[in-house]
Amino acid sequence: MGVTVKVEYWYLSFILRYEPRYRELAHVVKGEFSDADVTGFVGRSSSFEIEINGQLVFSKLETGGFPYEDDVMNAIQNAYDGKPLQKITKSRAPCVIM
Secondary structure (H helix, E strand, O other): OOOEEEEEEOEOOOOOEOHHHHHHHHHHHHHHOOOOEEEEEEOOOOOEEEEEOOEEEEEHHHHOOEOOHHHHHHHHHHHHOOOOOOOOOOOEOOOOOO
């Protein structure tokens, strides 16, 4: 059974964009789960939202930070194993440039 991962990320300007975080996450996911369908798209302001098989599992808009890679990978593994997906509520604070 395949797993679909969709990431909505913010892209305001060359300086303030989350696309590199999406690209890194996609690289790590594909390295571990080669048959996963991983896509990303530019979305709402300040967003970094992750859906697995159509279920929102992480929201930067709700947590204020970015997910820990291990938490995302565990959620994807659970999807592969047919286990229920839990929302990731833990996050690390975003980098602030002053």
